[in-house]
Amino acid sequence: MEQFLFFLLSLSAIAFAVGVVVVKSPMKSVLSLLGSFVALAMIYLLIGFQFLAAAQLLVYAGAIMVLFLFVVMLLNLSDVNAVFDAPIRVLGQKRIAIAASAAALIGMIALFAGGSVQASESVGAIPAEGYDQIEYLGALIFSRYMIPFQASALLLLATMIGVLVLAKRRRDSASDVNSEEPAQ
Amino acid sequence: MNPNDLDFDLLLTPGAWTALWPMITIALGLMMLLAAEVVSSLRPFRSIFFLATLGVAALFELRILAGPESLTDTGGIVLGGALVADATSAVWGLIFLIGTALAFSYSTAYYSGSEARYKDEHDILMLTCPLGMMMMAGAQDLVVFFLGLELLSIPLYILAAYKRSDSKSVEAGLKYFLLGAFSSALFVYGSALLYAELGSVSFGGAAAALAENEMGSLAMTGVGLIVxxxxxxxxxxxxxxxVPDVYQGSPTPVTALMATGTKAAAIAFLLNAFFLLPSSAANLIAVLGIVTMAAGYFGALVQDDLKRMLAYSGIASAGTVILVIAGALANPESLDAARTAALYYIGAYVFTITGAFGLIALFERDGQRFTRLTSLAGLATKRPAMAAAMTIFVLSLGGIPATGGFLGKWFVFSVLVNANMIGFAVIGAVLSVIALAFYLRIVITMWMLPADEAHPIPGADRPLIAGVATAVCVAGVILTGILPGLFI
Structure with a gap:
């Protein structure tokens, strides 16, 4: 049963991922990305990582996808289609990209199928006795990974400041231009 | 993992506090700068806050350098193996702090118009950078390193695009961001592959796993992606x-920070994660280093924009400094010598390149872009002090004896010689001599060509702080050049 579910979910994740690239309409593309994320979250649940599944749904399927949808809806869709339809001639980028991705895929399959790859036993380690998964995660974050945890707080702060600086300035320069226009 | 390993109180030993104080200081300084932005009576003291924060952090680094017992007992490893704080990481920390302080000094009067109005945010972003660098240099864990990398890179992406009205700066920010994000993704992917095979993202855990088994192809792929x-x-x-586009487009003080900080922190990480690299990679890395030097020097020969020239020279320096990794791989006993060589080379380089970019920043004030090589013509008659300082920096970049640049190169090449890679050392030395051609071009332009009357050298109101920074840079270059005993 578990095996069947896993194959079902991973196949649908792959199918949705292919859909993101193949589908012409940006809207459908975003929605199939959502499908891929959800299927991935299910796989996490299947192997017992509830927190990861929840985070995947909340952060990716929730926040990031909504942002994507907003951007796609705010863009002029007919313009976007024109971009997609335009033949990409520069250095045959499309062909190079396809070739490189295919090479990477074949390489990974060869690595795994060749049997030379053995995942470490401690990967996916079960938390120590007496630790709930989320409790364990919390203990890790506030002990060993305290520095990265605090640093990510500062990182978000810096990013926020940066976004404000870059975005707010645009309005300033726009108003500068407006005030100069009558003079011309 | 033993639950006791996750006990907050057990991990936060006195040694851990000692190791963390420099970072805590910078984080507190950041908050203070943010507060100073809101409280108008504190605003005039912003620069003092900035420099004082760096100064206090430097004092804490000196305390680590002194090697208190609480740290040396565990070999400097703290927080359950997430971070190392020993003499090496302390010296790296000092280099980062000095580099940031110098870049900041040159930035105080650099911006004008709407950019100057956003100087507060600029300072906050700039202060985040040394924190990221310290995390990168002290990381004993790929997660810690990655957060440090992002804490350095994301502010730099924003700072690169800081001159919003200048299309070159926006282009620089965008290029740096897209390529940097791509390389960060490579790093994460590589770490995941490494974790899949070794079962740990900490160096301690990975080393333990490698002691039992040979490195398999999955982990090898991971290491390749990370490198x-x-x-x-x-x-x-x-x-x-x-590099050339990004360095040219970014605001010049930011370029100075970018050129020194990123390079230094990433090299520090490579030296820490040294055990992950297969020794057979020595020749590959040496070849990459030599090709990089050649690409940098020959690229610089045909430039006539000063910032692009220095960018190519920065590429060449990157090629030079990774030669120490090749030397250490070929001869593992020379790892300590390689560390010293890298520290010395980068230490001298911070003074040299920050000074050079800083002087360019002084030339191009008032929104005018005096970054062509020809705009330096006649500098010696108009501003002899500036010309003399620039000459010292350029000679140090070229590796003339009695400057820090010469001794740095000397240490790097001697690591190669000790590793029996004499051929590479000779090619490197020959390339350095060829490079003198374009460094001397700058000197000749400054001292021998008549001034271009149509484009006079601008700006008489040089801020005091920039003058002090230039003096510090000159002193640093000369002291590292003639008194290496002071620093080793």
Missing amino acids: ASILFKISVFPFHVW
Whole structure:
């Protein structure tokens, strides 16, 4: 049963991922990305990582996808289609990209199928006795990974400041231009 | 994992506090700068806050350098193996702090118009950078390193695009961001592959796993991806093409920070993660280093924009400094010598390149872009002090004896010689001599060509702080050149 579910979910994740690239309409593309994320979250649940599944749904399927949808809806869709339809001639980028991705895929399959790859036993380690998964995660974050945890707080702060600086300035320069226009 | 390993109180030993104080200081300084932005009576003291924060952090680094017992007992490893704080990481920390302080000094009067109005945010972003660098240099864990890398890179992406009205700056920010994000993704992917095989993202855990088994192809792929992303950050061939555009477009004080900080922190990480690299990679890395040097020097020969020239010279320096990794791989006993050589080379380089970019920043004030080589013509008659300082920096970049640049190169090449890679050392030395051609071009332009009357050298109101910074840079270059005993 578990095996069947896993194959079902991973196949649908792959199918949705292919859909993101193949589908012409940006809207459908975003929605199939959502499908891929959800299927991935299910796989996490299947192997017992509830927190990861929840985070995947909340952060990716929730926040990031909504942002994507907003951007796609705010863009002029007919313009976007024109971009997609335009033949990409520069250095045959499309062909190079396809070739490189295919090479990477074949390489990974060869690595795994060749049997030379053995995942470490401690990967996916079960938390120590007496630790709930989320409790364990919390203990890790506030002990060993305290520095990265605090640093990510500062990182978000810096990013926020940066976004404000870059975005707010645009309005300033726009108003500068407006005030100069009558003079011309 | 033993639950006791996760006990907050057990991990936060006195040694851990000692190791963390420099970072805590910078984080507190950041908050203070933010507060100073709101409280108008504190605003005039912003620069003092900035420099004082760096100064206090430097004092804490000196305390680590002194080697208190609480740290030396555990070999400097703290927080359950997440971070190392020993003499090496302390010296790296000092280099980062000095580099940031110098870059900041040159930035105080650099911006004008709407950019000057956003100087507060600029300072906050700039203060985040040394924190990221310290995390990168002290990381004993790929997660810690990655957060440090992002804490350095994301502010730099924003700072690169800080001159919003200048299309070159926006282009620089965008290029740096897209390529940098791509290389960060490579790093994460590589870490995941490494974790899949070794079962740990900490160096201690990975080393333990490697002691039992040979490294398999999955982990090897991971290491390859990680190294590729680091080489991108250091700007080593073939990952160097972004450098000239980004360095030229970014605001010049930011370029100075970018050129020194990223390079130094990434090299520090490579030396820490040294055990992950297979020793058979020595020749590959040496070849990459030499090709990078050649690409940098020959690229610089045909430039006539000063910032682009220095960018190519920065690429060449990256090629030079990764040679120590090759030397240490070929002869593992020379790892300590390689550390010293890298520290010395980068230490001298911080003074040299920050001074050079800083002087350019002084030339191009008032929104005018005096970055052509010809705009330096006649500088010696108009501003002899500035010309003399620039000459010292350029000679140090060229590796003339009695400057820090010469001794840095000397240490790097001697690591190679000790590792029996004399051929590479000779090619490197020959390339350095060829490079003198374009460094001397700058000197000749300053001292021998008559001033261009149509484009007079601008700006008489040089801020005092920039003058002090230039003096510090000159002193640093000369002291590292003639008194190496002071620093080793």
